[in-house]
Amino acid sequence: MPRQHGGFVCHFRQRLPPRVISVIRYCVFVIHMTSLQLQNYLLANRKRLTLSQNEVAFLLGTNSGGQVCRNERFVREPNLETALTYEVIYKRSVSELFPGLYQKVEQEVAERAKILISKKNYSKSNQQTARKREALAGLLIN
Numbered sequence: 001m002p003r004q005h006g007g008f009v010c011h012f013r014q015r016l017p018p019r020v021i022s023v024i025r026y027c028v029f030v031i032h033m034t035s036l037q038l039q040n041y042l043l044a045n046r047k048r049l050t051l052s053q054n055e056v057a058f059l060l061g062t063n064s065g066g067q068v069c070r071n072e073r074f075v076r077e078p079n080l081e082t083a084l085t086y087e088v089i090y091k092r093s094v095s096e097l098f099p100g101l102y103q104k105v106e107q108e109v110a111e112r113a114k115i116l117i118s119k120k121n122y123s124k125s126n127q128q129t130a131r132k133r134e135a136l137a138g139l140l141i142n
Contacts, residue, residue, distance in 0.1 A: 039100035043072040045090040060085050077101060106141065113139035 046056055046068070053065025053072075060067065060082060070076040071086075078086065083094045095102040113136045 039074045040071065040098045041092075042068070042086060042090075042097060045086075045092060045097065046072070049090065051089075056089065059089050109139055110141040113137075 046053070051059075053068040056068045057063065057065045062068075067076075067078075067082075071078050071082070077098075083098065086092075086097055087094050090097060117133070117136050
């Protein structure tokens, strides 16, 4: 009968030392975290350029660093103009600055494309239908 040690099931008769269990937990944590995208990389890019929140706020055209702080802490998603301004300031594309949001939008579009493909009848085999089918298939995530 397998024993449980700190959330891990041990299929061996001997007990795992605590050090081994902590290494296993760390490895599982690292694997899990590398598969996730941060919602944004605004803070890292601001630190890279050694700018303060107030300096970035001035470049954005606002009076205080509060908006920058809320964007960096994932409290508020910036509007398109602000996102493009971040792109200009940090010299990184919007999809690089906001990979978590980009990934979420990409998945939503792929789901809607799949629904659109299943709804539409593409039995006519003309050039326009082939292009449309190809475009929708290109939106699907593998």
